[in-house]
Amino acid sequence: MGIMEWILLILIIAFLVNRFMPIKGITNISVQEVKDKFKENNVQFIDVRTPGEYKANHRKPFKNIPLSNLSGKMDKLDKQKEIVVICQSGMRSTKAAKMLKKQGFETIYNVKGGMSAWI
Numbered sequence: 001m002g003i004m005e006w007i008l009l010i011l012i013i014a015f016l017v018n019r020f021m022p023i024k025g026i027t028n029i030s031v032q033e034v035k036d037k038f039k040e041n042n043v044q045f046i047d048v049r050t051p052g053e054y055k056a057n058h059r060k061p062f063k064n065i066p067l068s069n070l071s072g073k074m075d076k077l078d079k080q081k082e083i084v085v086i087c088q089s090g091m092r093s094t095k096a097a098k099m100l101k102k103q104g105f106e107t108i109y110n111v112k113g114g115m116s117a118w119i
Contacts, residue, residue, distance in 0.1 A: 086111040
């Protein structure tokens with residue numbers, strides 16, 4: 001393999017590691033762990049699904065802030081409080097958690113399996 005192939009291989013590996021490695025400050029939690037957090041006062045619950053998805057099926061105390069609107073609404077969230085993020089399957093909430101982390105939010109929880117895991 002030539003130098004260009006090695007560089008390309010390293011870039012691909014770096015991309016995959018960056019994409020799938022857990023980020024410090026973001027923790028995946030189960031539905032039961034979320035239910036336990038309902039008792040705490042220092043937690044914000046965010047549902048990043050579309051308004052239609054949220055209206056059809058949601059859990060209190062989650063507030064609906066669609067992923068597409070999250071960047072414009074972060075200033076309404078408290079960086080000092082923990083945040084629990086949920087979506088339908090866990091993909092959008094993972095993206096939202098990364099966005100929140102980049103904006104300086106400290107403790108972020110992503111619900112594993114999202115609303116699909118809620119029974």
